[in-house]
Amino acid sequence: QSILTQPPSVSGAPGQRVTISCTGSSSNIGAGYNVNWYQQLPETAPKLLIYGDSSRPSGVPDRFSGSKSGTSASLAISGLQAEDEADYYCQSYDSSLSGVVFGGGTKVTVL
Amino acid sequence: QVQLQESGPGLVKPSQTLSLTCTVSHGSISSGNFYWNWIRQPAGKGLEWIGRIYTSGSTSYNPSLKSRVTVSIDTSKNQVSLKLTSVTAADTAVYYCARSSSPHREIDYWGQGTLVTVSS
Numbered sequence: 001q002s003i004l005t006q007p008p009s010v011s012g013a014p015g016q017r018v019t020i021s022c023t024g025s026s027s028n029i030g031a032g033y034n035v036n037w038y039q040q041l042p043e044t045a046p047k048l049l050i051y052g053d054s055s056r057p058s059g060v061p062d063r064f065s066g067s068k069s070g071t072s073a074s075l076a077i078s079g080l081q082a083e084d085e086a087d088y089y090c091q092s093y094d095s096s097l098s099g100v101v102f103g104g105g106t107k108v109t110v111l
Numbered sequence: 112q113v114q115l116q117e118s119g120p121g122l123v124k125p126s127q128t129l130s131l132t133c134t135v136s137h138g139s140i141s142s143g144n145f146y147w148n149w150i151r152q153p154a155g156k157g158l159e160w161i162g163r164i165y166t167s168g169s170t171s172y173n174p175s176l177k178s179r180v181t182v183s184i185d186t187s188k189n190q191v192s193l194k195l196t197s198v199t200a201a202d203t204a205v206y207y208c209a210r211s212s213s214p215h216r217e218i219d220y221w222g223q224g225t226l227v228t229v230s231s
Contacts, residue, residue, distance in 0.1 A: 034215060036217040038158075038218075046158065046218075048219055089158055097173070098214075099174075100150075100211075105157040
C-alpha cells in the first residue's frame with residue numbers, strides 16, 4: 001500500500017481534460033514538501049513531467065499542469081492525445097520515513 | 112546531459128545478495144550536490160524507493176528495506192552501487208538508478224533500468 005494514494009485508472013476521449021489526484025498526509029504533501037509527477041510509457045523508465053508542484057521541465061507540453069492544496073495534489077491533462085496513454089506517478093518526500101514516497105500510479109487510457 | 116546505466120546479474124538465487132552498479136557518464140558523480148537513488152518496480156506494479164547516497168557518502172534507506180540494503184559510491188569509477196541481501200521472489204523487479212539534487216526535490220535523471228529476477 002502506497003503512502004500517496006492515486007486512483008488506479010482514469011480515461012477520457014481525445015481532446016478532453018482528465019485529472020489525477022494524489023492524496024497524502026501531514027508528513028508529506030501536507031507538510032509542504034514538493035509534489036512531482038512522472039510519466040511512464042510502456043517498457044520505459046519514468047520521465048519527469050511536473051516538478052515543484054506545478055513547474056514543467058523544458059519540452060513538456062503546457063497541456064500538462066500540476067497543482068497542490070492541503071494534503072493533496074493533482075495532475076491535469078488537457079486536450080488529451082493518444083500519446084498521453086501511459087502510467088502517471090506522483091512523488092513527494094515524507095518526514096516520518098525520511099525518504100522519497102510514490103503514489104501507486106494511475107493508468108491513463110485514451111478512449 | 113548526464114546518463115545513468117545500471118548493470119549487474121539478471122538472475123539471483125533466493126537467499127543470496129543482489130548487487131547492481133550504476134555508472135554515471137557525461138558528468139562527474141562527485142561534482143555538484145547530487146543524491147543518487149535506487150528505485151525498483153515489480154512487473155505491473157508501482158515504484159518503490161530503496162535508498163540514496165549523497166556525494167559525501169551519507170545514506171538514507173527505506174525503513175522497510177533498511178536491514179538488507181547498502182548503497183555505496185565510488186567516485187574514482189563514477190559509480191554508485193546497490194547491495195540487497197537475503198533476497199526472495201518478492202525482490203524481483205526492474206531496478207532503476209536515478210539522480211536528484213535534494214532529498215526533497217524531483218528526480219530529474221533516470222537510468223533505463225535493469226530487470227533482476229530472483230529464482231532458483
